Amino acid sequence: MSRKLIFHASAFIIFTVMLVGCATMGTSRRTTAQYKADLRTYIQRVKANPRDAEAYREIGVITFELKKYPLARKFLTKAFKFAPSDGKTLYFLGMTLEAQNQLKLALKVYQKFNVISKASPYRYQLESRYQWVSRELIHQEMRNLLAQESQLGTSQISPVAIAIFPFSYFGKEKKYSSLGKGISEMMITDLSQVKGLVPVERVRLQALMDEIGLGQSGMIKEGSAPRFGKLLGAGKIVAGSFDVLSKKKVQFNAAFWDVLKNKFPPPSTETDKLDNIFRIEKDLVFSLIDDMGILLTPQEKAKIQQIPTKNLHAFLAYCQGLEMEDAGNFGKAAQFFQKAVRLDPNFSKAKQKKAKAKMLQIAGKGLSPVNQRTASSPTTSIAIRRTELSKTDLISDRLNNISASIGTIFIPGQDTRKPTQEAAEAGAEILGDLPLPPDPPQRNGINP
Structure with missing residues (x-):
C-alpha cells in the first residue's frame, strides 16, 4: 500500500477526532489530544508491523467509541485473527456486533469467555454479556414465533418436551405470591x-409470557394449552394455582395437559402445612409422572427426592429473587438471592443465581466501561451518549463515504475482492473462527 494513502487516511481519522472531540470529552476519559496521539502511535505501529494485534485492537476500540461500527469490526476482527484469546479484543468485538444488531455473532464471540484467564477482568464482562445476549435472543425468538403463529402446526411439537409454567397465586398475603415461581422451578x-x-x-417460558403480556402471574388455562404447546414446541404443559389458607396451610392445584394426544385429565390437588411445602411439591411431581404413565427408576426417584433447602424463609427469599429476575430487576434479584444464602449458607442454587444476577445487572447497563470491575486497561470509557457524537449531516456523510476506504488501507496485503464479494463475505471471518454456541437460543432444549 502507498505511504500517501496511509498518510491521508491517518490525517482523516485525526481530523474526525478533532470534529467530534468536543462531543466526546464530556463522557470519555480520553481527551481530543490523547485521541490524536494514540491514533498516531497505533497507526505507526501498524505501518511498522502489519501483524500488530494490539495496535489493530486499539484502533478498533477508538473507532467503536466514535460509533463507526463497520470500521471497528474490521479492525477488531483483524486483531482477533492475530490474538484470538485476547479478552479485550473479544469484548469490544462482541459489543461492536451488538451495536450492529448481530446478536448471534456476538453470542459466538462472548462464548469464548471460558478460554480467558480468570485473572482477566474481561472474562467476567464477556460472561456477563453472554448471559445477557442469550436472554435477548430468546425474547427475539419468542417475538418471531408470535409473528408466525398462524403458520405454526403440530409437526414441530416434541412429545418429550414439557413446559412447567409458574403457579398463579389466589391468596391475599402478598409475601407468598412469589412461591409459585419457586415451586415451578423445583418441578423443572x-x-x-x-x-x-x-x-x-x-427463562424461555417467562420470555413468552412477557411477549404475550401475561405479566408476572398470568393464569394458563386448558383452552390455551395447545397454543403454548405450538409456540414452545412442547407436547406437555403443566400449570396450576395455589393459595395460602388460614392457619398457614397451603393448597396447590396442578394440571397436566398432553397437547399431542389431546388428553386433559383433571388437576391434582395437594393441601398441607406451609412448612411442608417441599413435600407437597414432591407429591405433585410424582402425581404428574403417574399421569404421564412413566415408570421411574430407583435412581430417578432418589434424585427427585432431593430438596434445595430445608429453610422456608430462605426459599421465600429465593422465590422473591426469581420474581425480580423475571421482572428484569437483576440488582434486586441478587439481593434476595444473597438473603437466601445468608439464611441457609448451604443453599447452593441461591449462590449460583446470585452470581448470575450480578452478571446480568452489569450487562444490563449496556455500553458500560470494563473498569467497573477493576479492569486496568489503556482503553477509555465507552459509555458515550448516543446523541453526543452527532454533528452536522455533512460531517456524517463524509465519515460514511470514506469509512470503507480507511478499512481497506489498514488490512495488510493486497485486497483484490470486489465490493459485492466483500459484502457477501460479511461476518464470514468471525463465523469461520468461532465454534457454534450452545443451547440457550434453542426452542425447547432438544437438538434437531
Whole structure:
C-alpha cells in the first residue's frame, strides 16, 4: 500500500477526532489530544508491523467509541485473527456486533469467555454479556414465533418436551405470591431427572409470557394449552394455582395437559402445612409422572427426592429473587438471592443465581466501561451518549463515504475482492473462527 494513502487516511481519522472531540470529552476519559496521539502511535505501529494485534485492537476500540461500527469490526476482527484469546479484543468485538444488531455473532464471540484467564477482568464482562445476549435472543425468538403463529402446526411439537409454567397465586398475603415461581422451578429441576422428558427452560417460558403480556402471574388455562404447546414446541404443559389458607396451610392445584394426544385429565390437588411445602411439591411431581404413565427408576426417584433447602424463609427469599429476575430487576434479584444464602449458607442454587444476577445487572447497563470491575486497561470509557457524537449531516456523510476506504488501507496485503464479494463475505471471518454456541437460543432444549 502507498505511504500517501496511509498518510491521508491517518490525517482523516485525526481530523474526525478533532470534529467530534468536543462531543466526546464530556463522557470519555480520553481527551481530543490523547485521541490524536494514540491514533498516531497505533497507526505507526501498524505501518511498522502489519501483524500488530494490539495496535489493530486499539484502533478498533477508538473507532467503536466514535460509533463507526463497520470500521471497528474490521479492525477488531483483524486483531482477533492475530490474538484470538485476547479478552479485550473479544469484548469490544462482541459489543461492536451488538451495536450492529448481530446478536448471534456476538453470542459466538462472548462464548469464548471460558478460554480467558480468570485473572482477566474481561472474562467476567464477556460472561456477563453472554448471559445477557442469550436472554435477548430468546425474547427475539419468542417475538418471531408470535409473528408466525398462524403458520405454526403440530409437526414441530416434541412429545418429550414439557413446559412447567409458574403457579398463579389466589391468596391475599402478598409475601407468598412469589412461591409459585419457586415451586415451578423445583418441578423443572425434578422433571429434568426423568429420562424421556426435556423441560423447557424457565427463562424461555417467562420470555413468552412477557411477549404475550401475561405479566408476572398470568393464569394458563386448558383452552390455551395447545397454543403454548405450538409456540414452545412442547407436547406437555403443566400449570396450576395455589393459595395460602388460614392457619398457614397451603393448597396447590396442578394440571397436566398432553397437547399431542389431546388428553386433559383433571388437576391434582395437594393441601398441607406451609412448612411442608417441599413435600407437597414432591407429591405433585410424582402425581404428574403417574399421569404421564412413566415408570421411574430407583435412581430417578432418589434424585427427585432431593430438596434445595430445608429453610422456608430462605426459599421465600429465593422465590422473591426469581420474581425480580423475571421482572428484569437483576440488582434486586441478587439481593434476595444473597438473603437466601445468608439464611441457609448451604443453599447452593441461591449462590449460583446470585452470581448470575450480578452478571446480568452489569450487562444490563449496556455500553458500560470494563473498569467497573477493576479492569486496568489503556482503553477509555465507552459509555458515550448516543446523541453526543452527532454533528452536522455533512460531517456524517463524509465519515460514511470514506469509512470503507480507511478499512481497506489498514488490512495488510493486497485486497483484490470486489465490493459485492466483500459484502457477501460479511461476518464470514468471525463465523469461520468461532465454534457454534450452545443451547440457550434453542426452542425447547432438544437438538434437531
